[in-house]
Amino acid sequence: MNDFLAAAVQLTSSQDPEINFNAAEEQIDLAARRGADLVGLPENFAFMGEDSRRLELASDLAERCSRFLVTMARRYQVVLLGGGFPAPVGDGSRTLNRAELVDRDGQLLARYDKIHLFDVDLPDGNTYRESATVNAGQELPPVVDVPGLCKVGLSICYDVRFPELYRHLVGAGADLLMIPAAFTAFTGKDHWQVLLQARAIENTAYVLAPAQTGQHYGRRHSHGHALVIDPWGTVLADAGVLPGAAIAPVNTAHQGHVRDQMPSLRHRRPALF
Numbered sequence: 001m002n003d004f005l006a007a008a009v010q011l012t013s014s015q016d017p018e019i020n021f022n023a024a025e026e027q028i029d030l031a032a033r034r035g036a037d038l039v040g041l042p043e044n045f046a047f048m049g050e051d052s053r054r055l056e057l058a059s060d061l062a063e064r065c066s067r068f069l070v071t072m073a074r075r076y077q078v079v080l081l082g083g084g085f086p087a088p089v090g091d092g093s094r095t096l097n098r099a100e101l102v103d104r105d106g107q108l109l110a111r112y113d114k115i116h117l118f119d120v121d122l123p124d125g126n127t128y129r130e131s132a133t134v135n136a137g138q139e140l141p142p143v144v145d146v147p148g149l150c151k152v153g154l155s156i157c158y159d160v161r162f163p164e165l166y167r168h169l170v171g172a173g174a175d176l177l178m179i180p181a182a183f184t185a186f187t188g189k190d191h192w193q194v195l196l197q198a199r200a201i202e203n204t205a206y207v208l209a210p211a212q213t214g215q216h217y218g219r220r221h222s223h224g225h226a227l228v229i230d231p232w233g234t235v236l237a238d239a240g241v242l243p244g245a246a247i248a249p250v251n252t253a254h255q256g257h258v259r260d261q262m263p264s265l266r267h268r269r270p271a272l273f
């Protein structure tokens, strides 16, 4: 594992993929100029809108997203995560919610289809039924040893509420947990930072959490606060509520130091569970 700069991009994605791709490129460009080696885009970076429109666009959008990630990674020479885009399945009436991690040379390093779907009625009157149009992925997310960086584990958004997924990633050697999201404003204000810090602390791992922010369409508001968190749980960078990025150093010696000082991973009692 080397030392490098990681960027968690924050966007207000809309129903217009053209605008969204341009906004994403602007933030990738800025992050690369600031020296970022690893850049994460949030869930729904290319489209944030009504389900019916998402399904209409899905087959075209999935291809465009994969191509966009390859083009951007090469153009800006960064390792790039597309934190979630619709990939059509079957006759195209349903999708997977897919993340892809691409190397600087455009090579696909890892792919993950979200396994926990957000089917929740919130007290603010908003109802979410991700499973109405999305199929759950059937495989645990991968950990990939990114050449020149570190071992990166993937996940998406609502996954953050399932600590066993991150235990799996850390068991597979992850140093850094990617948690790209489009967290609701309502849940985000109480849960977002707490959950992310918990995942960092309990796994003594870096957390990179790109985010959606602001109003997208209708009543859909996202919480923002893209974060980079260190293995002690300290928030190293917070993108606030405007489009931008949280950028901070990932430091190998520091992770080793934290893991020596707080050896909780070594104190697990798997035999009792």
Ligand SMILES: O=C(O)CNC(=O)[C@H](CS)NC(=O)CCC(=O)C(=O)O
Binding pocket: 043, 044, 047, 048, 049, 118, 128, 129, 130, 157, 158, 161, 182, 183, 184, 187, 188, 191
């Ligand atoms: O709606 C779309 O356009 C695409 N999908 C999403 O934004 C996903 C599923 S609805 N959002 C979440 O998982 C939010 C989780 C969350 O906010 C929490 O766990 O509190």
